[in-house]
Amino acid sequence: MADPADGRQRIPAQSPFEEEIGFTRALRVGDRIVVSGTVGVETDGSVKEDAGAQADRCFALIREHIEQLGGRMADVVRIRMFATDIKDADAISAAFSRALKHARPTGTLVAIAGLYDPRWKVEIEAEAVIGSGQ
Template identity: 80%
Template sequence: MSKRTRIPPLSPFEEQAGFTRALRTGNRIVCSGTIGVEEDGSVSPDAGKQADRCFALIKGYIEELGGAMEDVVRVRMFATDIKDADAITAAFTRALAHVRPTGTLVAIAALYHPSWKVEIEAEAVIGDE
């Protein structure tokens, strides 16, 4: 059985709900849905800025688990308003155009908090041959 390495919980909710923001098993890193919340708890009203923050957080999680953004193979983006698709796609391009992972962007009805406009998941494979 593969050993799972997790990043430490960043909120009490993770322990309560029993989920992990990001984990590594073997050469694979999986990042849970990530929201663009700033360190001070604030959230930009701009979907593109939220997406930029999501990718910055995801980058940190992947690096903490021994990977790099160049290892990303898949990204899933969930937007609460399809009108924000271009701004979210621009953030994807800034973060990952050089890597060219697979990507999906879909519109959804809502996220947990009304100020959240985008949630992003990512998967990476380290040392893919």
């Protein structure tokens, strides 16, 4: 829904951190959608141990956010993936392929020291341009 103050469309807040810290999970400005770092937390709050399963969940959430804002996964032009262990790169890359191989967006995967919750093994950001996908 569009914010009357700035005209941006945002999905509804999904965690208390969004209001407390002041960020938006996913935002549409014109034909561009930007999705904040997304982790693989399940609906019930659990987190699967496998990094590939976490990445699959990240991409499912990213899809939901993009579709809520009027886009499609085919519109994704950039993905950034942050892994806490580079040994999980193949599993995370496989999830990327399952979700986006058809769209062939740019992609970055880097290893980082850690994430907010030690159970989280991957965090993924996305950018889409509505109407750019085939």
